[in-house]
Amino acid sequence: MAAAFSTTVSLPSRDRLTSILTRCFPSSLHTGRSLRLIRNPTTRAISSSMSVQAPKRSADVAYLDRKESGILHFVKYQGLGNDFIMVDNRDSSEPKVTPEQAVKLCDRNFGVGADGAIFVLPGIDGTDYTMRIFNSDGSEPEMCGNGVRCFARFIAELENLSGTHSFKIHTGAGLIVPEIQNDGKVKVDMGQPILQAPNIPTKLPANKNGSVIQAELLVNGIAWNVTCVSMGNPHCVTFGTKKSEALQVDELKLEDIGPMFEHHEMFPARTNTEFVQVISRSHLKMRVWERGAGATLACGTGACAVVVAAVLEGHTGRKCTVDLPGGPLEIEWREDNHIYMTGPAEAVFYGSAHLQL
Numbered sequence: 001m002a003a004a005f006s007t008t009v010s011l012p013s014r015d016r017l018t019s020i021l022t023r024c025f026p027s028s029l030h031t032g033r034s035l036r037l038i039r040n041p042t043t044r045a046i047s048s049s050m051s052v053q054a055p056k057r058s059a060d061v062a063y064l065d066r067k068e069s070g071i072l073h074f075v076k077y078q079g080l081g082n083d084f085i086m087v088d089n090r091d092s093s094e095p096k097v098t099p100e101q102a103v104k105l106c107d108r109n110f111g112v113g114a115d116g117a118i119f120v121l122p123g124i125d126g127t128d129y130t131m132r133i134f135n136s137d138g139s140e141p142e143m144c145g146n147g148v149r150c151f152a153r154f155i156a157e158l159e160n161l162s163g164t165h166s167f168k169i170h171t172g173a174g175l176i177v178p179e180i181q182n183d184g185k186v187k188v189d190m191g192q193p194i195l196q197a198p199n200i201p202t203k204l205p206a207n208k209n210g211s212v213i214q215a216e217l218l219v220n221g222i223a224w225n226v227t228c229v230s231m232g233n234p235h236c237v238t239f240g241t242k243k244s245e246a247l248q249v250d251e252l253k254l255e256d257i258g259p260m261f262e263h264h265e266m267f268p269a270r271t272n273t274e275f276v277q278v279i280s281r282s283h284l285k286m287r288v289w290e291r292g293a294g295a296t297l298a299c300g301t302g303a304c305a306v307v308v309a310a311v312l313e314g315h316t317g318r319k320c321t322v323d324l325p326g327g328p329l330e331i332e333w334r335e336d337n338h339i340y341m342t343g344p345a346e347a348v349f350y351g352s353a354h355l356q357l
């Protein structure tokens with residue numbers, strides 16, 4: 001069992017802390033001990049936490065050698081509790097972590113713990129950066145709304161930028177433009193929703209105009225009323241069953257029904273599913289079961305899809321507050337068909353992890 005201690009010191013910068021710790025623990029990276037740096041982004045107080053593992057022998061020595069060349073430095077970020085291992089990947093157009101390694105890193109018991117791993121890669125086609133992401137199950141989604149807010153704040157940190165800044169980000173869902181605001185929140189132009197059934201993709205029967213609005217989806221013998229929207233990634237939005245329209249989202253057993261939606265045969269690329277309660281014409285409450293990550297505290301693309309579905313089904317206007325388990329997001333589907341999402345993103349801690357093969 002690892003013994004651990006931690007101290008808190010106030011220092012001007014992370015580089016300075018690194019140099020002090022390197023002087024105090026010169027061989028820490030060569031003996032199988034892992035050294036982690038943690039900074040509280042609000043107070044700039046920095047704490048060091050070192051866990052010392054009992055020395056291992058024989059076959060483990062080679063294992064330790066492999067780990068030595070496989071150390072990943074990362075920053076853990078969260079947006080409304082949707083949390084990510086952010087990796088500075090600006091020196092290469094391939095992620096430094098494989099999907100299998102991402103699964104291990106995201107494990108909440110045996111790894112760092114996160115809903116996904118996100119990589120800041122060089123931009124292409126005139127964009128500033130490329131964002132790629134692996135879900136905690138190792139699958140690669142096209143986009144992540146909370147992730148792109150964290151991405152913007154991470155870039156600002158990497159590039160030492162303060163104040164308002166916007167970036168052109170290439171993603172699997174095309175161009176996404178986050179803008180850091182004066183209050184530190186990030187407003188994102190999330191692009192346009194996709195409503196054509198084959199492009200979502202869903203095999204559910206489409207309306208005359210090709211969209212899937214208030215379709216019937218049979219899940220475990222229950223007929224749900226669903227509207228399908230892609231924000232680059234697929235979403236199935238429901239406000240209730242065909243029998244009883246209104247959902248009380250706190251009462252849902254997400255762990256039971258979520259996977260049945262995710263893996264339903266009507267969704268050839270699987271799906272994210274949002275269960276929504278209408279509070280008023282401008283206020284919604286939702287819970288989400290994410291493709292590849294399960295129940296999360298928030299989903300930015302999901303909140304956008306929910307507002308599109310709410311407008312199409314006639315529940316709300318185009319500007320809504322969407323309450324998620326991790327907190328609220330402000331969503332606006334403008335008349336030019338672009339959707340804007342505004343919400344927080346925060347650094348949680350700095351760390352280094354051994355990449356397991």
Ligand SMILES: N[C@@H](CCC[C@H](N)C(=O)O)C(=O)O
Pocket residue numbers: 082135140141142143144145146147233234272290291292293296298299300301302
């Ligand atoms: N949490 C994200 C969405 C992440 C991707 C999703 N799990 C998928 O596979 O499509 C968000 O904030 O949008």
